[in-house]
Amino acid sequence: MFNILGKNPFVTGKEGPRVYVTQGPDAYDNTQRALGSLDLSGLKGARILLKPNIGRPSPPGAGVTTNPQVIAAAIDVFVQAGARVAIGESPIVGVNLEEAYDICGVTKIARARNCPLIDMDKRPFVERPVPKGKVIESLQVCADVDDFDVIVSMPVMKMHMHTHVTLSIKNMKGCLWRRSKVKLHMLPPLEGDENKPINIAIADMSSVLRPHLAIIDGSVGMEGLGPSAGKAKKLDVIVVGADPFAADSVACQLMGTCAEDTPHLAIAGERGYGVIDMDAIKIAPPHWQDWTKPFDRPPNNLEIEFPHIKVLDKNSCSACQSTLLLFLKKYARQVLDYYPDQDPVHIAIGKGHDQIPDNTLCIGNCLLKQKDRGKNFVPGCPPVTSEILKKLFPHGT
Numbered sequence: 001m002f003n004i005l006g007k008n009p010f011v012t013g014k015e016g017p018r019v020y021v022t023q024g025p026d027a028y029d030n031t032q033r034a035l036g037s038l039d040l041s042g043l044k045g046a047r048i049l050l051k052p053n054i055g056r057p058s059p060p061g062a063g064v065t066t067n068p069q070v071i072a073a074a075i076d077v078f079v080q081a082g083a084r085v086a087i088g089e090s091p092i093v094g095v096n097l098e099e100a101y102d103i104c105g106v107t108k109i110a111r112a113r114n115c116p117l118i119d120m121d122k123r124p125f126v127e128r129p130v131p132k133g134k135v136i137e138s139l140q141v142c143a144d145v146d147d148f149d150v151i152v153s154m155p156v157m158k159m160h161m162h163t164h165v166t167l168s169i170k171n172m173k174g175c176l177w178r179r180s181k182v183k184l185h186m187l188p189p190l191e192g193d194e195n196k197p198i199n200i201a202i203a204d205m206s207s208v209l210r211p212h213l214a215i216i217d218g219s220v221g222m223e224g225l226g227p228s229a230g231k232a233k234k235l236d237v238i239v240v241g242a243d244p245f246a247a248d249s250v251a252c253q254l255m256g257t258c259a260e261d262t263p264h265l266a267i268a269g270e271r272g273y274g275v276i277d278m279d280a281i282k283i284a285p286p287h288w289q290d291w292t293k294p295f296d297r298p299p300n301n302l303e304i305e306f307p308h309i310k311v312l313d314k315n316s317c318s319a320c321q322s323t324l325l326l327f328l329k330k331y332a333r334q335v336l337d338y339y340p341d342q343d344p345v346h347i348a349i350g351k352g353h354d355q356i357p358d359n360t361l362c363i364g365n366c367l368l369k370q371k372d373r374g375k376n377f378v379p380g381c382p383p384v385t386s387e388i389l390k391k392l393f394p395h396g397t
Helices: 027-035 068-080 097-103 106-112 143-147 168-175 197-205 244-254 263-271 318-338 365-371 385-392
Strands: 018-023 047-052 084-089 117-119 126-129 138-141 150-154 156-160 164-166 213-223 231-241 282-284 309-314 345-350 361-363 376-378
Touching: 018 027, 018 244, 027 068, 027 213, 027 231, 047 068, 047 143, 047 168, 068 084, 068 106, 068 150, 068 213, 084 097, 097 106, 097 117, 106 117, 126 143, 138 143, 150 168, 156 231, 164 168, 164 244, 168 197, 168 213, 168 244, 168 263, 197 263, 213 244, 231 244, 244 263, 309 318, 318 345, 318 361, 318 385, 345 365, 361 365, 361 385, 365 376, 376 385
Parallel strands: 018 282, 047 084, 047 150, 084 117, 150 213, 156 213, 309 345, 345 361, 361 376
Antiparallel strands: 018 231, 126 138, 156 164, 213 231
């Protein structure tokens, strides 16, 4: 069984965490140079699982998924060190992983290296207790995780509409089996705690499921409405660290924010799961902060982005919210034309609604009960643009 308390082959001695940052136009070279700073002597014969962010189909360079050249470099370095390497992912609900691997450019680099590609949703889950959990008592973890000695989290450097940023700790949510990922978005508030339940849940998750190494892809990140509806941002950096919390903290600084402003990192750091105090982290090279490029943050209210449209969002997941945002970016004008006498137009997503105004467009399976109440309902988990358009314009736009 995967054990986060076992020996970490990337950690030598008892000194504080080290994080390495490289910068340059070649993501493959950047990754190789960053990994070259580590002691890899303990990897001979090790089984390594690379966990990139391939949660949805998106072409390289869009800032949505992990750069395939970063993955290629990691495979090459670890194989040269004597390890056996595979790539695994459990994508968001409704995504065909084989298609996502192909579109994201991962299939090509994996085949060229005879590196297995794993759909971690294929096997039954393993129930993992969370003894120190505040909002979750157990997790349904993909069984493949337990087949490996070393887990490497390879996220994209992105802002996130629910969790402020998504980096190596948040990326491990992709090791949760199928729809169980969605459950972390549906939790009730914790009495006496102002943090969103999703952020407490990610901190809980990190008590039993966190990587041995973080390789954070900052070649092209995403600012604003991440994880998929934001704007690509080119940094040309790679961040590597054996303490994923320390690596995430350095990545936050490069993004113009900090771990203390990222609730799941702040909560987990306070619990002692990893180091987020920048003064306690040894970072190389000394001039790494010269590569900082502040990211635009997600707006607090989606109405900022879409005048005359009011999004009623209660406990939705990022998959449903991203789908709606991408839809509105392209078709907001058509939505307003469909409701010419309504200002604002109401669109509802999420599972936590008690009352919804008449003439509300209800999107996603979480609002299925609204169909029986005469509301305009679009099914899907997450819904797809074509189904929303079909509901609004059955005879075409």
